[in-house]
Amino acid sequence: MEEDAPVVVRVDDVSKRFIIRKDNSLKERLVTLGRTGRRHREDFWALKDVSIEIRAGQTVALIGHNGSGKSTLLKVIGGIIDPSSGSVARRGRIAALLELGAGFHPDLTGRENVFLNASILGLSREETEERFDDIVAFSGIVDFIDTQVKFYSSGMYVRLAFAVAVHTDPDVLLVDEVLAVGDEAFQRKCLDKIRSFQQEGRTIVLVTHSLSQVQELADRAILLNHGEVVVDGDPNKAVSAFRDILEVRRQNEAEAQAAVHGVATDELSRVRDGHVHSAVAHAVGREPGEEVHPGDDLLISVVVSHDTGIDDWVCAVQIDNTLGAVVYGTTTKRVGIALPHLAAPRRVDFLLKNVAFGGGKYFVHASLMDMAGRHLFDLPQATNFDAPSHPDYVGIVHAEPVLSDAGEVALPVVVS
Incomplete structure (x- = not known):
């Protein structure tokens, strides 16, 4: 355009x-009929x-x-x-x-x-x-x-x-x-x-x-x-900003709901005091910012902490494409990793072997959760990386197309 x-x-x-209007019943409306007060x-x-x-x-x-x-x-x-x-x-x-x-x-x-x-x-x-x-x-x-x-x-x-x-x-x-x-x-x-x-x-x-x-x-x-x-x-920038707004709302609503249901202050503190500080993703052997090629090992490093300390915790990563579709996701709990006590900032490394991403941009989301799966802190679109495009195909999965010509195929003749 x-x-x-x-x-x-x-x-x-x-x-x-x-x-x-703040008068919720018919009686209230009749009583306040004709009144224009802001009450x-x-x-x-x-x-x-x-x-x-x-x-x-x-x-x-x-x-x-x-x-x-x-x-x-x-x-x-x-x-x-x-x-x-x-x-x-x-x-x-x-x-x-x-x-x-x-x-x-x-x-x-x-x-x-x-x-x-x-x-x-x-x-x-x-x-x-x-x-x-x-x-x-x-x-x-x-x-x-x-x-x-x-x-x-x-x-x-x-x-x-x-x-x-x-x-x-x-x-x-x-x-x-x-x-x-x-x-x-x-x-x-x-x-x-x-x-x-x-x-x-x-x-x-x-x-x-x-x-x-x-x-x-x-x-x-x-x-x-x-x-x-x-x-x-x-659109990508607008969507990213919208997700930030939604995340702030989610955290505020979670705290408000917890307060309504009388959740203990120390439990609320545990939610507020968890942090995902940063995440970095790059191919092993390549500099940060370089494209991640098919066959590379992708290293995702996430830095997390907890102000008051927590014993049972989970670190999670999720990779989305530009359309928001989930391409890959895993957690330390899924792969059976027992993590030590978390207080001071600690780095968690996810090494994804022999990746095969199709061409395009990918966004990495990082989360800190408890063992019940409740999110203590989310860092949406914490980092991103690019995969090179390929002239022979499109899509989010890399697969080398290899064609062979076996000659003409005789189609069956059906007589009815």
């Missing part, structure tokens, strides 16, 4: 406020001064934890809700698949809802009739197309709604997390359709919790946290 491509979505200093309501700012530009041909992923504002931003872009302040400018036809069954009437059949939803997305009746067979074929629910949609499963809802959205020839396609509802085969079909849209130069804005999809599909990622843009740019 060229930098001089036209801007199709411009979000300028947008904020969105929702009012959360009975709370302002929640889902978006705070967000400014972004999306150019034609970009695939932009909006990521963040639940409540970060990503779905709100998608609805603002699609014109579903208006911002409390700021402005949004759009160019071209927008098709939005934002909520399960949005635009469907439960008492109408699937056939009737195709025409209803298509008209909402800007198609004339004649255009919908021309594309109807393709829409139904893509959805895969031809046997239920004349059934009222209130009898549809959630997966059938998604199939039909997505089929209508992608057959309206949108310039901008907005997709929320609803794709996660479909089965695996339909998800692959949707991803193939998205890739074809990318090849056609269409603009796609998607919200997803699948970080592997972000790294695979998006050429740009926007990380939101508490309604503010934290990272806007390279």
